[in-house]
Amino acid sequence: MPLHRTTFQAFTLKTAKRIAVMCAAIAMTGQLASADEKSTRLLHKNQPSQNFYGLPGLIDMPSAEALPDGQFAVTLSYFAGISRNTITFQATPRLTASFRYAGTKDFNIGGFVDYRDRSFDIRYLAVREKRYMPALAVGLQDFAGTGIYSGEYVVATKTFNNPLSLPGTIKVTAGVGWGRLADGGVFDPARPRFTGGTSGSNGGSPSYDTWFRGKASPFAGIEWQVNDRLGLKLEYSSDTYDREVRQGVLERKSNVNFGAEYQYSERVRLGAYYLYGSEFGINAQIQLNPRRALNPLRISAPRAVVVRPTRKANPEAWRTDWAQSASAPTQLRDLLMPELQNQGLKLYALSVTASSAELRFINQRYQSDSIAVGRAARSLARILPPSVETFKLVIVQNDLPVSLVTIRRSDLEALEFQPDAADALFAVTGFGDATPQLVGEVRPEDATPKFSYSIGPYVDPSYFDPDKPVRADAGIRAAASYKFAPGWKLAGSIKHRLIGNIGDSTRTSNSVLPRVRTNGLLYSQGSTTRLSQLYLSKQWKPGNSTYARVTAGYLEQMFAGVSGELLWKPSASRLALGVEANYVKQRDFDGAFGLLDYTVATGHVSAYYEFGNGYHGQLDVGRYLAGDIGGTVTLTREFRNGWAVGGFFTLTDVSSADFGEGSFDKGINLTIPVNWFLGKPTQRTISTTIRPIQRDGGARLIVPGRLYEQVRGAQKKALSSDWARVWE
């Protein structure tokens, strides 16, 4: 089995979790929500508790409940040497999805003493609870793994408030389970043995041939939420733990489990239980909702829009002869620059006439570009002579003038304190594409070159090694970039490892494909100091709605070469199309400038589509690093504050046998905006990609500065969904 390596963009999930716990601890000192705050606050009363599998449920059994839409639950549970760590996400109001990493101590199966496995679950809320109708849900547990937890269920849950004059709420759950959740478990002879779909014994594919097959057993339970803090649970479990009992992991003396849970804070719930008549168990549940920040964003108020005197009151002020002066644009630029700087914006280019102005600027502070647009407009209203009526605002991303927002100055003056100020301004604002060049522009004298650097610690984690589930390297990372001309960038970074144990793994690659990703261990062992990246890139706009990039150099840890990309994305379009072609050579393991013999031409044609309501899809079709041909489907749920949760899978012409464990490439992407934790405006994000296993099939090149994400944040769709912030 190879080393299971994950790729990381910026930060680690573990660190993110740690921050989350820390911030949750800070948040706990705040008061719990009062009764009239239901609509915006997550009342813990409304959020179901989790079971040992990290899904809404009883103790070891599921219920038919769904989490509030968009909610995350992180659950850590332990009993009888069995630990399950689960992240659950309420992907849609009815669809719950989980990823789990579970371990069983002294299991002694499959050649492992301690058995560890990853699994995915999904649950669909088929019927919502009504006055007399219980909620009804269908679930698939471990539906694509190697199968030890694989089971299916149909379950109903009904809530009763103050039943029989008892305090609190009682939820009654009953259901039927198959596989793991049935007498005889997954090894019931009547249930087809798990074969991993069509994938031999590699796991990773939906095991639909076993779903709802074999014996079915009933389960049931009661959850009594006595008051805001205390909950009691009692269940009849249908899981017989046959294999565990046989292997001596636990003694199963009873079908009945019971326990108590304590709601420590809005986000944290702790439980203690007695399971199967022989074992004590514990469970810690943390729930977060992207819609509810740990610290609400507080942005220093802008100054009120400066209103011009009327033309009648001061005709002198409205004269237009200033525009004749050759020095007017530079004078206005010099007045605007400090004004914009105060707002966290940087002037990129300015062009003015007597009646209109186009300001091209860089948003250096706010996650939401709508705030930047609003503040840029206020700055123009403060500085420009009264005769300038039309404000054209262009957000510039890394020298790409992205989209054009046109606001009339008189609207800005009239609408600021309207009851529906944001909607009113939106109705009279124009959105379009920015032209590649601005006619008659003046730029700051120090426009280029720009030098940036950072030196600091880094942590690279590696998960799911069966010998040691969490490994990490840490050390110092230095990065620098130099923009010597518009659109040009020379950038690089070096890492020096001070400590770590990724290289201690003994699990070298067993891949039969070109080892384009599974040589991670060799790279870790190769050298303590390595050049992570060193590249030169140029990006520009060939047309109003097209974007281009060329990058060459040491693009990532494992590959060096050239990469070219062209993207078509009109500001108002939900659809974007892109094409990327790369020619790369594998880098030497020592992390220096050397290259190995493996060379590949890889590239993709991509379609991106915004479905609305924050759902986003991407389809990439092309040739991957190992020379395999296929496509990647990515589906992402995005929240307007920058949270994004996505899942992806890649199918190529590599057979699942050749691919190895997991059968095909798949994973989860998670992005969390830092201002969600801090409550201060910042554009930084923490993002990570978790793969259950990293193999060589369906592997894509990592290229710094792909165009799509640079471009679309400042376009009409993103601006309109954040528009409520334009006056902030």
Next chain:
Amino acid sequence: MKHLTKICAGLCLGLLAACSGGEDSSNSQTAVLKELRTVVKENRKSRKAPATKFQITRAILDLQTVGSLEVTVESTNQTAYLIPGAFRTDHLPGKIAVWRTITGENVVLRDGVLISTRGLGRDLASSDASASLRAIKARGNGGGERRMQVRNDVNGAFDLLLQCETAVVGNESIDIIELRFQTLHLRETCQSTLGTVRNDYWVNQSGKVLQSRQWAGPDLGYLKIRLLK
């Protein structure tokens, strides 16, 4: 485990040593850590030196050349003294006054009725004050619909529709920093899907709101506002 502890210790050391510069907004671990460090530092500083409540007197107010508004956020019991930022009229009734603190918080009133807050977090983005203003102007019973837009954590704002009735509580004399005023106490009771909220206004003879307690949304809660000068 030992290894991980060492890594954590290294990270903490690194947190102290991290530095970056230049104009490019980088998204490295260093940059994130640096930001986290700033916030932790600020929090520690504010815990060490909690804001002492400033004892304001009429003599101090008399020395000021500009107006002064005292605003207390009830839920946190934090009080701030605001100075005028801008005055404005538009096509709706009531004069708009933007009151601001030096630290970047704003409270916007339309003839004394709260229409917006800024810089407080989960702010009142905007609000329609017409019905309240009518009732205040009529010095008593009246009412109507009010719409509020309250900022949420996903870069949006949600609409709240309130059905409000204003009634006279009675004549009351109030003290505002060593001065006594005869006022009419009006209470506006509003029903919404979130429950009932009550706004209180103490209005002088000429119809000016001298003191009030107004609801700014489900998170901010009530603001106590006194016009000091």
